[in-house]
Ligand SMILES: CC(C)(COP(=O)(O)OP(=O)(O)OC[C@H]1O[C@@H](n2cnc3c(N)ncnc32)[C@H](O)[C@@H]1O)[C@@H](O)C(=O)NCCC(=O)NCCS
């Protein structure tokens with residue numbers, strides 16, 4: 001039995017015995033870096049499992065991604081655990097936002113991408129997620145008591161530092177930035193994840209408070225992010241018209257009361273059909289939902 005199962009079992013036994021479900025002593029024995037990597041991987045798996053997500057890989061289908069499957073997303077998420085733990089450890093070692101920490105994260109991020117590609121046979125399942133969650137895991141390891149917006153701002157300061165050995169790549173994001181002047185994953189991080197802090201997390205909390213189920217609250221958080229994000233995945237595949245469809249479609253679901261209402265679900269089905277037709281996938285928003293779920297889980301550290 002691993003440490004996590006032991007903790008869960010101990011909590012379950014306390015609850016059954018009518019005792020307060022206090023965290024047992026073993027909880028403190030899990031190194032913080034391991035725990036943060038656990039939370040980040042759990043956030044990635046929760047994001048992949050969440051259904052029905054428009055255009056994305058989920059429990060129903062592979063959406064607009066013929067080269068992916070839910071099993072591949074799970075395998076990819078699990079392959080990132082060592083990289084995420086090392087990112088947290090690097091932050092603990094350097095102890096502050098600094099150029100050496102940024103350089104170390106860049107190196108670990110590239111190794112994480114290589115591990116992902118080796119696991120998926122070359123499919124880009126989580127490039128944006130490694131970036132966002134890597135920065136957030138490192139920011140959290142520097143001070144686990146900080147609130148979400150402080151953590152996001154700290155991650156933003158890390159993202160603003162130059163990676164000394166970054167080889168400029170002509171990525172889809174770069175090409176879209178040149179063509180449309182859109183900010184992508186780098187800018188979102190540098191600004192302190194405004195789509196998550198200003199939209200995803202507040203929507204998650206609002207929908208829960210309104211009585212939505214956890215799945216509906218998470219879908220609403222994804223939609224709130226989609227409604228404001230300049231997602232370079234969408235722009236790459238379907239241009240500004242596709243991005244407008246994504247943003248307006250997401251807003252339309254929320255305007256009907258979100259995914260927990262019948263009218264909202266109708267809009268969501270329509271949006272999914274439009275995205276399949278356009279071959280557009282909100283992959284950047286999916287990464288940021290994982291970031292949102294990481295904040296939510298790390299909030300109880
Ligand atoms: C900054 C990154 C994401 C590269 O960005 P770029 O836009 O050039 O790449 P690419 O087109 O491959 O897109 C990356 C992914 O980001 C996601 N994304 C797209 N748009 C957005 C957005 N507006 N906001 C957030 N994420 C987005 C998507 O999943 C997309 O696939 C990053 O991969 C990188 O620089 N890696 C180098 C290694 C490194 O420094 N790692 C640090 C780890 S903390």
Ligand SMILES: Nc1ncnc2c1ncn2[C@@H]1O[C@H](COP(=O)(O)OP(=O)(O)OP(=O)(O)O)[C@@H](O)[C@H]1O
Pocket residue numbers: 047048056057058065073124125126127128129172233236237281282283284286287
């Ligand atoms: N559930 C999900 N389904 C699909 N993509 C996701 C999901 N979760 C996150 N993503 C993100 O979407 C990105 C993949 O999108 P996409 O396949 O459009 O990127 P690409 O490899 O740059 O380009 P393309 O496939 O358009 O040629 C990944 O970086 C990943 O982080």
